Amino acid sequence: MKSVIVNLILTTALWAVCPVGAQQWANERVHDRVAPTEEAPHISFAGKQSMKKQLFRSTSASVTADFSCQSTGSAVTVWEEDFDDGAEGWTLTDAEDIVWELKSTTGDKAFSAIDPDDTQSLFIKGPDQIFKRGIATATSPQLDVPANAMLKGYVGFSQNMDNYCRLHISVSTDAFATSELLWNSGDENGEKPWRWHEFAVSLEKYAGQQVQIRFTYTAGSDDDMNVGGYVGDFTIDGLQITGVEAVDQVEVATGEEIAFADMSTGDPTAWQWSFPGGTPETSTEQNPRVYYTRDGVYDVTLTVSNADGSDTKTRTAFVKVTGVAPVAHILPPATFRYSETRLPMVAPLVGVQYHDNSTGYPTSWQWTFGGVSPESYAQVTSNEENPVVAYNFLHQQSVNLQVANEHGESEDATDVSVEYSGLITNFEPGDQPTTFDMEDWGTFPGTNTIGITAYAEKFSKPSRPILVFGAYVYFVTASATSLTDQIADVGVHLYTSENGLPGKKLDSTWWRVFELDTPSGSTMVGTAFEFNPKVIDDEFFIVVDGIPEKNDSVDVSFAMADFRDHGNTAYMYKDDQWVDVSTYFPAGANHTSYLIMPSIVHSVMSPIPTDRGPLVVGKEAGTSKYPFFSIYGYETPIESSADWCRVVGQPNGLTLDTLLVSYDRLPDGIDERVATLTINDSISTYDIKVTQSVNGVSAVEAVAQAPATLCPSVFDQEVTVQLPEDSRRLMVVDEKGREWYSRELSDVERQVTVDASGWAPGTYFFRVLGNREVIVVKGVKR
Template structure:
């Protein structure tokens, strides 16, 4: 029998109500969650086809003298260069295969290096055979070159990442003896763009200063082509001033003489403000002119140089951007999903260093009409209203201003995905019989992974809905192949340790019919607590053959926001690094079912009590209940109540009389739901008012949230009930008879907001939604 996961863990709350409006419900058990996660809707999808040597003498026996410059094209002095316009006499060319030959070639117009250097004529070129049996290696080795101090090597390599990937590579090696080689660069190091372009590469040669070296280009594999041109070895020259934009990195280089062995740089106004590296980097976040100082030392002494006004920094108009507390999205709205009631943090992710900010938030005030503002860079907020809310950010600096806004979904629980508002589910035909993406293929892609951000608060993951658009197999072994969904840790930004998994066989996968996609539910045997970035990994899809075709839905390719990864030849790669540049970002249609940990004291904390013995009450909200016994770090107080099974509970703490020799003491209550914990401080002091003790037999008031009416359960002999709003206006007053214990109060004409409910000498907070 097939299982269906949770479409949505939504509670029976009305749009726009207070988050507290869900308090008088049973604590959500696993059975409740499983029951609520049925009948996920089908989605529509489409299918789309993817388509000579120079020597710089080393100073000897010279006095120590400090000096520095920056590494940049404008400040570079060329010591050696090669553009192949005069042939390849400086290079020794060799090949293992007659089908793989180096040549000095006039490139076709679209690939000509003349687009970069208009005087260029020819480039060094190599192309592999299209026959796998002719694969091999070819090398081009330079004559000896003596490397100057503080040198860089730069060059251009022209090739296509998409066409060469998996078939051939180009490597630049370096050697000091023309025998033992070390790699400087490999064509696979580059990630963008995927199409054929001239790529500018620059590598540091300072480790080889004063040494004689050889350079060697190595082609390895078959198919594919590479072109090489514009090779230079250069060193920085002394300059008087450098002009940069805010945030632009400055690469400093030590030009001191006299063999210093320690360095101290000072960058007033920069980041960092100082450094002890020989060749550090620095950047600036504000407009201005800045000095840089360098002190160099060795056993013979020290020297210092200060270049006044060396750096001139110019800022730019800021571009506003909001980083929400979590970036994954509520499945129903495709807005970032944020936890209610508890503290969450927004971050200013704007470009170009704004100096002023103004945030506006809805859903965090005492009623639904308020807009709360903040001028902090990264403000903390607590949502008191559920569902769709808005946050806006205005930023400015001396160069201008910018603004943006973001809709978010404030929810306790539900399905999440990374699908953006304009995404449409697709599957992609890889063409030429290679299969589908994501799905069965002949490209050695064996697993797919979707990355999810750290949640705004800890969550429990109960399972995953995965959406398959096709699942056919004619051979028995393919039909019974296990397709699994795994919840994995994120390790260095890639899938790591498996925390939980679930699987179905190919013939059991749900695919629907036509353009309708029902979910296939992968329910975990036990829920997993998560408070970091994580991955959902899909594996076990059979390799493509004539009888099997399994496809998963993914978002139509876009130019930003990739969250999809794939394992290709046992190596995890982002989909945006695998497919051609441009529209190569996507997200798989997989939807974990989550529940936020929401633990929130409703009473004012810390709890303060007087010197006499008594009982303190803590009104406490926990969406998933709380574990017992509650930990207390002192023995002069103890919990005397039991959980009431509701999301809002009153925890009673009995405490002893304060010893005469003490003026104050404190205790910490640690309340946890297994995902998160909250510490509540209880302070007993001679200066605090005495707490009125409530006996165990008294019937406590549990109702603290309501809509049109509510029932107060009151102790016997209660003499007066009074309800007032936060402005002090009395909206309800009643004197019960001695035997009345349940009072029904109609509040349909009250405004939504916070009310104080006074029962005798007790006052509780209530929320009308």
């Protein structure tokens, strides 16, 4: 986001008189952007010195609070260099084959697009031969730095040359006996082809000192020995050191960061800021950064103090914030995709959370979900910003989000795949499997000569904890002539994520090159790499390594998605570090995903129905039925937090079971007690809260109630369901949770005949929902 930097100048007594070196500063040539005219005269040194006295005010005995902002209206240029009058005062140190020169830029590289009056820039280019590479520097004269100063300027270059050369900007107070790196061209992001890169770096820590700035043409990312750079070129122009002066108000957009800085006098040692309506609303930093999410005009207050006292300054209506209409965007509970549909994959039955990822700071939300209501085709709505829902139906389901604020409204829609288990991928709809030919350097991803030794595919945190059983990697080629390459071990590994990169290795498996599966005709075939199942409840990686280095007799590669302009999930290990693929390849060909598909199963444990509340029972001893679903089963015995409450009986071996919760009589004199039953499926846990109360309903009656029955239990065309009293709804689902029948029941119905002629053969579960319990009966369609 665009940043507006609010600087408050901490003044010192250093400039009560003209400092040593000021005359040298005065005698150095200042290169103005235009020739002297009546309309645009040169600024004399006296004028600059006067300005400097404002920026370096002397202090008084007690503190006085004050602040301003470094915005368009407050910035004060205390030094500038555009090289139009040459490079007087600069020390230009060339390498043997690398020479600094002043050059007029033209065409797409013309700096006149930024400064119409510009005539030339400082330029350097490396030789084409690697053996001629070297290091060259351009060092500024001594420069005075005000408090909260910024060094700004432009460097023109192509990021595609980063392998071969880089430009560093550093600062020093001791003629570069020591120095600090301020900027590195290798850290820039964005479009790769040649363009002007604007930079702005803080010189705040050098306030009141004299410094020199140095530009260094040096080695690129492929030069581990720092011998120097070659091939690429850099152009430098529009340099400035700026300070700030007081303004009455700063105008920003919602979300636009403001970097406040202290302008107080008297050497304060403590700061207390107040930003009502801002984020954060308070700070004790000297120069905090704040942003606002709502329209309005906001006051800012600063209190400064030291051993001699304190002072407070409030600027009324100092920050004016103007918002924009929001742009809706849905962030699903997980962003990896079910391989069969390439839609985001979420778990059924259990609560999963959606997040509003809209821009523009909406103030109202309207979500609409399909597949969440127990009723077929009914939709569920929510006005929460980040709602939690539980899906009652599997497979493709719709999600819609409408957002609004005072500036307008927007809408986004997506579909998700609701699945218990399956293969997952980061391939999006429309992605085609491919490889990238790097010509003489090899194939990406695969055999190469540029030092890429491993590949990692990032997968998002799942919507529920999962077990990862292994992964399929889709190799395109796997050929080798030499025995050494044929028996090379290609490994696939499961890694945790640490700071967005592969962290700890959890498990591994290997195949040799000659054992890898490759396409059968035009059909991709995955090679299965099995793990000992591991529990994952966070972002994770699948890493592929061991692919032999490119030579004349080996060709091993696996598929990736076509390059696209978004959604990078691919990383590679190069030069002893993990590199985001989207930052490496040229613009327009720098985002992708590898065709790697982990095999997972969600931990799905839920009462039936899913919205069933805690179990409440009466004071007499008894046993209650509690229908419970677990896709991965559950461990026994079930843990209980209290001796008086327990689960009796054994699991039925099916995903849908009826737990029998047994409990003792409530002792006299106690009105209520609570126990927690903890169910563990080896992936996660689920707690059932059991409350026994003198006001609860006796479970003896519920157990004694006549159960539902099927006639016949094994059927062909139709089946009759005998219903107990208080039955209010009948549902029929198969073993995968898919609904085949649903009907609301009247108070007097005691049996229902269901037409099952269109059902597929298999096992079905008839769920009879009553006022106080759910009865589940199993039947078989032949």
